[in-house]
Amino acid sequence: MSLDLKKISIGDLIVKHPFVKDFFENQLVPYQGYETKTIYEFFSVIDYEVIEENAINEDLFISGLIDYIDLMNSYFVKEKETEIKITIYPGYYKDGTMEKFEKLEFHKGEVISIVGPTGSGKSRLLADIEWAANMDTPTKRKVLINGRALEPHERFSASNKLVAQLSQNMNFVMDLSVIEFLDLHATSRMVEDKDVIIEKIFIKANELAGEVFSKDTPITELSGGQSRALMIADTAILSSSPIILIDEIENAGIDRKKALDLLVKEDKIVLMSTHDPILALMGDRRIVINNGGIEKIIEVTKEERSILSELEELDKKLMSYRNKLRYGKILKYEEEL
Amino acid sequence: MDMITFSGPPSSGKTSIIMKTIESFIRREIKVGVVKFDCLFTDDDLFYQKLNIPVRKGLSGSLCPDHYFVSNIEEVLDWGKEQNLDILITESAGLCNRCSPYINDVKAVCVIDNLSGINTPKKIGPMLKSADIVVVTKGDIVSQAEREVFTMKIESVNPKATILHVNGLNGQGAYELSTIVYDDKHHIDSLEGKKLRYPMPAAVCSYCLGETRIGKKHQMGNIRKIDLGEKL
Incomplete structure (x- = not known):
């Protein structure tokens, strides 16, 4: 590292790496008023009581500061990898027999549904992908990213996280408005042209949601559909993870087809674990899991595609009944939809 | 025998995470035992017993649970060796954010949950700052964005x-955790001469010694006054 903490003043350091300010603040190190000093000079003049009060350890702080600068810089470098390919080599079923496929490849922009009874091993498959298993998980599967096994430090680094998750049970918990929330996320991701991206997410989220929401709505007050819409738009556009793992998307209050289209357009690999026939058929392929192993990989057939269209018609009808009842109408046979 | 200390704020999911990690150890035929430290009461030992592993609990009663931890840790280590464990896990009470019962050279895990609020990492201090591994729980119920920000x-x-990120309910991530906390070549045979990573909070005032009366004349020892600004 070219940075010499013995020479650079705290003020210059902050100008050079603005994120360092967060580090000082989150570590409760009161640097204000000492901007012209180096970090070593700061520790030599600062009142010992302040150090003790704020539970600061000088050595840990300085070595942590160097690590933090490296870590944050690594985020800048690695933005948007151009190509991403995931390859899975077979492992074993719960009973010890080997899985029957030769290898399985996923590319960006692909939607793969995962079906199978509860407890069949869907979560294990997703975890194998998430951790880039290297024959060291219970299934003994091997997962390659762009054709190579990841190094241990890559597998466990928070910044390299391969998988972003979206599930039915997820809620917003922060006391923030939609705009404050997007701003916080964009800031933490250190994106350039933050305002453009925030606007884009906001517009997309509203397109996906059945009911429109404003920028000032507290995120905890959004309806189920609106929350899901905001989560999907935000994850699609702002999350760095190349793989999005979806555990069901409820039918109400969100346009599921548009949601998947958005994720595909943002070059994500979408893995969708579901029991819903419409979602299962929306994928390009579906993986069938049983007894802990991958049993089959099925390409959606022509016939299935036409069945999907029928199901979507039924779904539309159901939704229109739902809306009519909501607005006080009375349902009738043979009515135009 | 290797040793790990688990720490973290109350209700962050320490016990669930340890349980899931132990299940992975058992499947890999690694012999594991747990000592749970707490203050007034704990039922956690009963949970651990269900896994049929050696368990002990230590209640600190009127003492600070982390001070109690350091004063007993050597005996606990000896107990683990007597039980012929491959790995000994200690779980702290996690009561005060200022404390951290971590020892140099003994792997330190801090468990913290996504629901605890965005400023919690800043509040926790040495318990989080000096940990080797940070386990984040309850990620299945908050949004991806909040997980990333956290x-x-x-x-x-x-x-x-x-x-x-480990899920304490279904154990997703626990297997991976078990592979990075246990090193069969790393042995802790004695704690003599080893040091805490960070000093524990100072105490010893009259209230530490059982004083109950309120008022200046009853306050002795290490006393500090709140700053409420100038008198009008």
Whole structure:
């Protein structure tokens, strides 16, 4: 590292790496008023009581500061990898027999549904992908990213996280408005042209949601559909993870087809674990899991595609009944939809 | 025998995470035992017993649970060796954010949950700052964005730690945790001469010694006054 903490003043350091300010603040190190000093000079003049009060350890702080600068810089470098390919080599079923496929490849922009009874091993498959298993998980599967096994430090680094998750049970918990929330996320991701991206997410989220929401709505007050819409738009556009793992998307209050289209357009690999026939058929392929192993990989057939269209018609009808009842109408046979 | 200390705020999911990790150890035929430290009461030992592993609990009663931890840790280590364990896990009470019962050379895991609020990493202090591994729980019920923001906050407090997201309910991530906390070549045979990573909070005032009366004349020892600004 070219940075010499013995020479650079705290003020210059902050100008050079603005994120360092967060580090000082989150570590409760009161640097204000000492901007012209180096970090070593700061520790030599600062009142010992302040150090003790704020539970600061000088050595840990300085070595942590160097690590933090490296870590944050690594985020800048690695933005948007151009190509991403995931390859899975077979492992074993719960009973010890080997899985029957030769290898399985996923590319960006692909939607793969995962079906199978509860407890069949869907979560294990997703975890194998998430951790880039290297024959060291219970299934003994091997997962390659762009054709190579990841190094241990890559597998466990928070910044390299391969998988972003979206599930039915997820809620917003922060006391923030939609705009404050997007701003916080964009800031933490250190994106350039933050305002453009925030606007884009906001517009997309509203397109996906059945009911429109404003920028000032507290995120905890959004309806189920609106929350899901905001989560999907935000994850699609702002999350760095190349793989999005979806555990069901409820039918109400969100346009599921548009949601998947958005994720595909943002070059994500979408893995969708579901029991819903419409979602299962929306994928390009579906993986069938049983007894802990991958049993089959099925390409959606022509016939299935036409069945999907029928199901979507039924779904539309159901939704229109739902809306009519909501607005006080009375349902009738043979009515135009 | 290797040793790990688990720490973290109350209700962050320490026990669930340890249980899931132990299940992975058992499947890999690694012999594991647990000592749970708490203050007034704990039922956690009964949970651990269900896994048929050696368990002990230590209640600190009127003492600070982390001070109690340090004063007993050597005996606990000896107990673990007598039980012929491959790995000994200690779980702290996690009561005060200022404390951290971590020992140099003994792997330190801090468990913290996504629901605890965005400023929690900043509040926790040495318990988070000096941990080797940070386990983040309850990620299945908050949004991806909040998980990412929370992780960034942890990194800004402890950029050295390995951060892992583990689900305490279904165990997703626990297997991976079990592989990085246990090293069969790392042995802790004695704690003599080893040091805490960070000094524990100072105490010893009259209230530490059982004083109950309120008022200046009853306050002795290590006393500090709140700053409420100038008198009008």
